[in-house]
Structure formats: C-alpha cells, structure tokens
Amino acid sequence: MADDPEEGMLSWDESVFRDEHVFEIDYVPETFKHRDTQTQNLTYALRPAVRGSRPLNVMVRGPPGTGKTTAVQKLFDEVGTQTSDVRTIRVNCQVNSTRYSVFSRLFEGTFDYEPPSSGISFKKLFGQIADKLVEDDRVLVVALDDVNYLFYENEASDTLYSLLRAHEEYPGAKIGVIVVSSDPTLEVIDELDSRVQSVFRPEEVYFPVYDQPEIVDILDERVRKGFRDGVISRNTVERVADRTAESGDLRVGIDLLRRAGLNAEMRGSRTVEMEDVDAAYEKSKYINLSRSLSGLSDTERALLEVIATNDGGQAGEVYETFHEETALGYTRYSEIVNKLDQLGLIDADYADIEGRGRSRSLSLSYDKEAVLDRLE
Numbered sequence: 376m377a378d379d380p381e382e383g384m385l386s387w388d389e390s391v392f393r394d395e396h397v398f399e400i401d402y403v404p405e406t407f408k409h410r411d412t413q414t415q416n417l418t419y420a421l422r423p424a425v426r427g428s429r430p431l432n433v434m435v436r437g438p439p440g441t442g443k444t445t446a447v448q449k450l451f452d453e454v455g456t457q458t459s460d461v462r463t464i465r466v467n468c469q470v471n472s473t474r475y476s477v478f479s480r481l482f483e484g485t486f487d488y489e490p491p492s493s494g495i496s497f498k499k500l501f502g503q504i505a506d507k508l509v510e511d512d513r514v515l516v517v518a519l520d521d522v523n524y525l526f527y528e529n530e531a532s533d534t535l536y537s538l539l540r541a542h543e544e545y546p547g548a549k550i551g552v553i554v555v556s557s558d559p560t561l562e563v564i565d566e567l568d569s570r571v572q573s574v575f576r577p578e579e580v581y582f583p584v585y586d587q588p589e590i591v592d593i594l595d596e597r598v599r600k601g602f603r604d605g606v607i608s609r610n611t612v613e614r615v616a617d618r619t620a621e622s623g624d625l626r627v628g629i630d631l632l633r634r635a636g637l638n639a640e641m642r643g644s645r646t647v648e649m650e651d652v653d654a655a656y657e658k659s660k661y662i663n664l665s666r667s668l669s670g671l672s673d674t675e676r677a678l679l680e681v682i683a684t685n686d687g688g689q690a691g692e693v694y695e696t697f698h699e700e701t702a703l704g705y706t707r708y709s710e711i712v713n714k715l716d717q718l719g720l721i722d723a724d725y726a727d728i729e730g731r732g733r734s735r736s737l738s739l740s741y742d743k744e745a746v747l748d749r750l751e
C-alpha cells in the first residue's frame with residue numbers, strides 16, 4: 376500500500392504525528408511552565424504534612440484550563456516521592472457532588488476498595504476512614520477538585536465542615552483540604568455557612584489565564600513531542616495560540632493541535648496549515664461546552680434540551696414542557712435552572728413582561744445547534 380498510496384491520502388505508516396498521546400486529556404506534561412509562584416505556594420502549604428503535622432488549607436481559584444488540576448497532581452506526586460506518611464486523594468466533584476459520595480471516594484482512596492454497595496451510614500463511612508488514618512499515623516490531604524459542583528448541589532458546607540472538624544470527633548486525625556474552584560463568579564468563602572467560615576481560613580492561590588506568548592511557550596513542548604519535525608510552522612502555532620487565548624482555556628489549544636493534525640492528514644498533507652487550524656477551531660472552541668455537558672445528569676440534560684428548543688422562552692412555559700416530560704416539580708426545576716446558569720450553559724435573566732410583572736427568560740449561552748448536537 377505504501378508503494379501506491381491513493382491520491383490525496385497518506386498511507387497508514389505516514390503520519391504528521393510522532394506521538395498522538397501527548398494531545399490527549401490524561402497526558403501529564405513533563406514541564407509545567409509559568410506556574411512557579413502557584414507551585415511554590417502550594418508546596419509551602421503542604422510542608423507541615425511532610426513533617427507529620429496538619430497542613431495549611433488552600434483555596435485554589437482560576438478559570439477552566441489554567442493548570443489547577445495539573446498543579447495539584449504534580450504536587451501530590453512530589454509529596455509521594457518524599458514520604459509515604461501522607462495520603463493524598465483528589466476528588467473530582469463533578470463526579471462526586473455530594474458529601475456522601477465525596478467520602479465514598481475518600482474511603483476508596485484509603486482502603487483501595489469501594490465501600491459496600493448496600494450502603495453504610497455517613498457516620499460509619501467517616502469513622503472507618505478516620506480510624507485508619509489514626510491507626511496508620513498518616514496525614515490526609517484531600518483535594519476537592521471542581522469544588523464549585525458541591526456548591527451547585529448545596530453540599531459544600533456540610534462536606535467541608537466534616538473534613539475540617541474531623542480532629543474534634545476523631546482525636547489524632549490530621550486532615551488538610553485543598554479546594555479548587557473553576558467558577559470565577561463563585562465567592563467560595565461567602566457562600567459557606569458561618570459555622571464553616573469560622574474554621575476555614577485557607578491560603579489563597581490564584582491561577583490567571585495564560586496570555587498568548589505563554590501559550591506559545593507551553594504548546595511548543597507538545598508540538599515537539601507530538602508532531603514530526605517540520606510539520607507545523609511557528610506562524611501556525613501562533614495562530615493556535617491566538618485562538619486559545621481568546622477562550623482562555625489551554626485545553627482548546629491542545630485539542631486544536633490534534634484536530635488540525637487530523638485535518639492535515641485527511642487532506643493528504645504532511646504539513647499542518649492555517650486552514651487546518653481554522654477548520655479545527657469550529658469544533659475545538661466547544662471543548663468547554665462538551666466538558667460541562669458530560670457532567671450533567673439525565674434530568675439536567677432534559678431541561679437543557681427543552682431550553683434549547685425554546686431558546687429565549689419564559690421560565691414558566693419552559694417549566695410546563697419540562698414537567699410534562701419528567702414529572703418533576705417546580706422546586707427541582709428551579710434548582711436545575713440555577714445550576715445550568717452557574718455553569719455558564721444558559722443565561723437566566725429577569726425581564727419585565729407586559730401585564731405579567733417580572734419573569735425570567737431562559738436562553739442558551741452557546742450556539743443552539745452546538746448544544747443540541749452534543750446532547751444527542
């Protein structure tokens with residue numbers, strides 16, 4: 376086949392990629408540029424844990440795709456190389472969005488197996504985790520990643536309260552918490568109950584969006600590892616970085632490189648050109664949308680679909696259709712509307728309606744077809 380490639384197609388052993396894996400979501404970059412201050416502050420907060428004491432709590436904030444999860448991952452890896460007396464567990468709150476489910480994950484991280492599926496009380500679950508910590512004389516560091524999802528479900532205060540007061544109920548238990556929020560509009564401390572505020576005074580670490588030159592610098596490593604030599608020019612990488620800077624999310628840039636590479640191959644080209652990047656951007660720009668949608672439950676998706684088909688509709692009318700489809704009541708409906716609004720998927724604005732006072736109109740924040748396509 377390599378001798379006689381069909382016109383316009385690369386043969387199987389020809390590729391623009393050297394290693395496509397570096398563009399995938401679970402790839403942990405070797406170098407972590409432009410995050411020195413943040414890494415230092417995080418390390419400083421965790422130093423006491425390495426010495427066997429309770430670490431400082433930390434609040435990490437910053438928009439999506441600014442390296443927060445990567446920083447925590449790298450920090451936990453580093454702690455692991457220093458000592459085995461600290462247990463580090465990262466909880467993805469998009470998946471584990473209630474106190475019970477956060478603690479189930481902590482149980483799993485502690486014992487290496489899941490808690491009994493028949494269900495045990497929260498108190499028991501917590502007791503077993505704490506007893507094991509004290510027995511092993513280990514410090515536990517919990518990273519609540521995407522903690523904003525706990526707020527959307529009204530579970531943040533209870534979860535933090537349990538973690539922060541653990542040492543009172545279980546003497547000898549040493550737990551530190553890193554909360555990571557990717558919702559720039561969420562005032563984490565203000566939104567907590569006062570009983571939590573009085574015990575939670577975290578160090579703050581902020582992750583700003585990367586600017587265009589920083590993005591070029593960071594993407595350069597992926598380009599060198601992921602593409603064969605000479606496949607993509609500096610100008611084209613600059614274009615990728617321009618697009619990425621518009622969205623502020625580094626994931627857009629990584630996804631753009633991969634899709635542009637695939638587009639080039641589809642054209643039968645051995646080089647990635649501007650046109651490949653521009654075509655890829657039509658998909659890559661929605662990476663954040665896809666990510667938000669992937670965390671939604673069936674009912675949340677159902678409501679979003681109703682809103683999409685009645686884009687700009689009044690909250691009351693949308694509710695009627697939603698209720699017909701799901702039989703859910705108004706309270707649950709309002710909660711989901713708020714969550715979709717907080718996630719940046721919809722805009723729920725109050726407007727004066729003639730003769731009917733003030734009412735909310737619900738409109739999509741993204742292109743309708745883009746949402747409907749991805750909901751299918």
Ligand SMILES: Nc1ncnc2c1ncn2[C@@H]1O[C@H](COP(=O)(O)OP(=O)(O)OP(=O)(O)O)[C@@H](O)[C@H]1O
Nearest residue numbers: 404407408438439440441442443444445557593625
């Ligand atoms: N400085 C950097 N160097 C190399 N890669 C980076 C850097 N910062 C982020 N990345 C990459 O960008 C992607 C997104 O980063 P990460 O998941 O850490 O962001 P985040 O801020 O946690 O996002 P979210 O808030 O949406 O969870 C990952 O693929 C990560 O490897």
